[in-house]
Amino acid sequence: xxxxxxxxxxxxxxxxxxxxxxxxxRYRGSVLxxxxxxxxxxxxxxxxxxxxxxxxxxxxxxxxxIIIGVFAWQFTVQCINAGMNAITGNASLVKKVYFPRMILPxxxxxxxxxxxxxxxxxxxxxxxxxxxxxxxxxxxxLTLWVPLLSLYHLVFNLSLSLLVAAANVFFRDTQHLxxxxxxxxxxxxxxxYPLEMVERxxxxxxxxxxxxMLNPMTAILTAYRALQVxxxxxxxxxxxxxxxxxPVALIAVAIRVFQRTQRAFSDxx
Amino acid sequence: MxxxxxxxxGKWFRRQGLGSPTLLGSLPRWLRGAKPEGFWALRExxxxxxxxxxxxxIGPNGSGKSSLLGLVAQTxxxxxxxxxxxxxxxxxLELGAGFHPDLSGRENVFxxxxxxGIPREDIRKRFDHIVDFAGLRDFIDMxxxxxxxGMYVRLAFSVAxxxxxxxxxxxxVLAVGDMAFQMKCLDRxxxxxxxxxxxxxxxxxxxxxxxxxxxxxxxxxGRLIMQGDPTxxxxxxxxxxxxxxxxLNVEEHxxxxxxxxxxxxxxxxxxxxxxxxxxxxxxxxxxxxxxxRIERPxxxxxxxxxNGFYVFGSNTQIARVPIDAVxxxxxxxxxxxxxxxxxxxxxxxxxxHSWDHAVQYHRQEDLHPFLVKDASxxxxxxxxxxxxxxxxxx
Numbered sequence: 001x002x003x004x005x006x007x008x009x010x011x012x013x014x015x016x017x018x019x020x021x022x023x024x025x026r027y028r029g030s031v032l033x034x035x036x037x038x039x040x041x042x043x044x045x046x047x048x049x050x051x052x053x054x055x056x057x058x059x060x061x062x063x064x065x066i067i068i069g070v071f072a073w074q075f076t077v078q079c080i081n082a083g084m085n086a087i088t089g090n091a092s093l094v095k096k097v098y099f100p101r102m103i104l105p106x107x108x109x110x111x112x113x114x115x116x117x118x119x120x121x122x123x124x125x126x127x128x129x130x131x132x133x134x135x136x137x138x139x140x141x142l143t144l145w146v147p148l149l150s151l152y153h154l155v156f157n158l159s160l161s162l163l164v165a166a167a168n169v170f171f172r173d174t175q176h177l178x179x180x181x182x183x184x185x186x187x188x189x190x191x192x193y194p195l196e197m198v199e200r201x202x203x204x205x206x207x208x209x210x211x212x213m214l215n216p217m218t219a220i221l222t223a224y225r226a227l228q229v230x231x232x233x234x235x236x237x238x239x240x241x242x243x244x245x246x247p248v249a250l251i252a253v254a255i256r257v258f259q260r261t262q263r264a265f266s267d268x269x
Numbered sequence: 270m271x272x273x274x275x276x277x278x279g280k281w282f283r284r285q286g287l288g289s290p291t292l293l294g295s296l297p298r299w300l301r302g303a304k305p306e307g308f309w310a311l312r313e314x315x316x317x318x319x320x321x322x323x324x325x326x327i328g329p330n331g332s333g334k335s336s337l338l339g340l341v342a343q344t345x346x347x348x349x350x351x352x353x354x355x356x357x358x359x360x361x362l363e364l365g366a367g368f369h370p371d372l373s374g375r376e377n378v379f380x381x382x383x384x385x386g387i388p389r390e391d392i393r394k395r396f397d398h399i400v401d402f403a404g405l406r407d408f409i410d411m412x413x414x415x416x417x418x419g420m421y422v423r424l425a426f427s428v429a430x431x432x433x434x435x436x437x438x439x440x441x442v443l444a445v446g447d448m449a450f451q452m453k454c455l456d457r458x459x460x461x462x463x464x465x466x467x468x469x470x471x472x473x474x475x476x477x478x479x480x481x482x483x484x485x486x487x488x489x490x491g492r493l494i495m496q497g498d499p500t501x502x503x504x505x506x507x508x509x510x511x512x513x514x515x516x517l518n519v520e521e522h523x524x525x526x527x528x529x530x531x532x533x534x535x536x537x538x539x540x541x542x543x544x545x546x547x548x549x550x551x552x553x554x555x556x557x558x559x560x561x562r563i564e565r566p567x568x569x570x571x572x573x574x575x576n577g578f579y580v581f582g583s584n585t586q587i588a589r590v591p592i593d594a595v596x597x598x599x600x601x602x603x604x605x606x607x608x609x610x611x612x613x614x615x616x617x618x619x620x621x622h623s624w625d626h627a628v629q630y631h632r633q634e635d636l637h638p639f640l641v642k643d644a645s646x647x648x649x650x651x652x653x654x655x656x657x658x659x660x661x662x663x
Contacts, residue, residue: 017383025371093367096360097384098343171292263346266339267282268290 004255007100014099018107023114037115038122045070045126048192062194063130065232068224069191071123075116075150076157076217077182082108083161084168084175091269101262102255105165109158116150127228135230142227149227153220156247159254166261169268189217194225195235213239216246270355271317272436272467273341277350278314280336280491283307310336311491314350318484323458323468325478325499327506328488334471337488338438341469356435356467359385370414374405374424377413381428395431403427430457437461440471455481475503475614479640500640504543507575507614507638523631527559527566527595527621534617534639547643547652550606555619562596565624570603573635575614580650586624609652612643 027033045067086105087094094101131137168174202208212218219240226234284306311333318324326334339345340352342360367384368377378399382392400409403423413421458481461468472478478485478499485502487495495502535552536542545551569584585592617637621630
């Protein structure tokens with residue numbers, strides 16, 4: 001682990017260059033490049049809000065929860081999708097030049113983080129507006145901790161990213177499988193509904209709520225909301241704390257798996 | 270000091286079908302419990318390379334040369350054994366690796382420098398030089414997707430030669446680009462040599478390998494066949510594998526009623542050699558053994574270039590040096606002096622046949638490669654004796 005860290009810091013210049021390459025090529029070509037990044041989660045949120053309002057006024061009245069959920073969920077999805085092609089999309093580099101392979105998934109995750117921070121500005125503007133109109137309130141001062149939480153969120157995203165990056169080298173249909181899992185996971189996490197809804201559904205079966213809370217995405221989304229929306233609290237139970245800490249174990253496993261499997265990357269590309 | 274040392278180095282590859290491996294595609298194999306099939310690209314390689322040496326790696330296509338470079342560059346991991354290296358390694362392999370089409374030439378210079386491990390500060394200092402060397406001053410802020418392929422390669426190469434490694438790996442770079450570009454490549458390699466860098470050079474251009482390398486590895490079917498003096502290794506390679514390349518038909522046939530048992534090529538000092546000086550002397554000694562008494566046999570020879578061009582041929586009949594008869598053992602000496610061949614690689618064929626050419630007793634086609642080194646600047650295959658005269662008319 002220590003060796004890996006020194007190896008990565010020795011290549012800080014390369015990581016920086018790759019992040020800049022990623023951001024530049026994303027925003028280059030049109031002003032809309034930057035705009036699309038901001039519009040994407042915005043449209044998603046608008047679609048969910050509109051159709052959820054049709055289904056149930058109860059959920060949809062909590063627009064601020066949906067906004068926070070969708071923006072954070074998009075961050076994770078972006079990291080996973082970019083990680084998927086981090087190795088396979090750079091075959092010529094991996095085969096011809098030596099550098100720590102982890103740099104490739106790491107740099108796309110960092111550029112996704114930069115991207116997420118940009119969308120945060122839009123998110124905060126919306127939160128101010130929504131809270132002012134619907135609740136005559138403002139976001140909590142704790143909102144200032146959101147960038148720090150996003151770093152922890154990044155650790156979680158990076159661990160998933162490393163796993164799919166390696167898996168996709170061995171099995172090119174990983175992306176199909178991951179696509180399926182992502183849509184299931186979307187509904188299993190409180191992205192477009194608040195946590196209380198699950199508590200109500202699982203009222204008769206407490207173990208369901210326990211299992212539900214083990215999902216790190218649940219813990220992270222709830223933490224985002226607890227920091228920003230007045231009146232929401234993070235439920236400090238054993239299961240939720242376990243869910244919150246799970247990424248720490250996951251990143252250790254992911255790094256080990258990635259380091260083990262990278263020996264075979266250039267053979268299979 | 271050894272800077273590259275391979276011990277029992279081996280690399281095994283899974284035999285892959287068309288396309289890439291998939292999860293669904295692998296299921297049937299897992300259910301059968303079958304082991305993946307594969308092959309050894311390299312096996313049981315043992316060699317060491319000293320600091321400052323330029324070492325060539327030659328062998329037919331698919332012999333494992335590029336895998337070897339991959340293992341030394343650490344882009345591949347050995348399946349067995351190990352290869353240890355000392356110092357920073359850079360590879361002049363894939364020009365333009367990491368170039369992004371949407372970025373400008375300027376941005377790509379910095380990006381590709383970072384990938385090749387060239388410090389940012391060095392590139393900033395040398396930026397103008399790099400751009401001028403590539404001849405792209407007017408286009409440097411244009412996205413490289415609008416570059417011609419020549420401009421693309423020139424820029425990539427100009428960045429790549431800024432690398433300052435302890436060990437440089439070169440894989441067939443010299444095969445791309447025009448003459449001027451290749452000359453630049455070779456100049457750069459010479460500069461590396463002067464700085465005492467270690468160079469590992471993979472090339473099919475045997476002349477280049479011979480000119481640059483002090484040591485050559487011959488690899489065939491993943492095994493290290495030979496390591497040593499370039500001339501010797503290259504001669505062996507040519508003799509054994511030229512037939513596969515298809516330009517010459519190295520072969521031996523005949524009734525063997527007279528058999529050429531041993532052949533020696535001797536230089537001016539009477540030493541056995543594979544390299545001869547243009548303008549010097551070459552002696553071919555043939556020890557023969559005849560199974561029975563044979564009247565008036567004819568010994569002949571011819572010389573061809575590496576690409577099959579017939580340079581010269583003669584025999585004892587044409588030369589009017591008839592041999593009455595042979596019986597038992599004997600020796601034929603053919604002396605060529607002056608050797609008027611110019612710099613290059615040549616192949617000697619030898620034959621012994623009957624006076625009327627009806628019976629071929631023993632023929633060795635293109636079996637004896639040799640090199641001619643030429644200190645003069647004259648060009649061509651053959652030395653013509655020339656005299657220049659100049660007389661001013663007023």
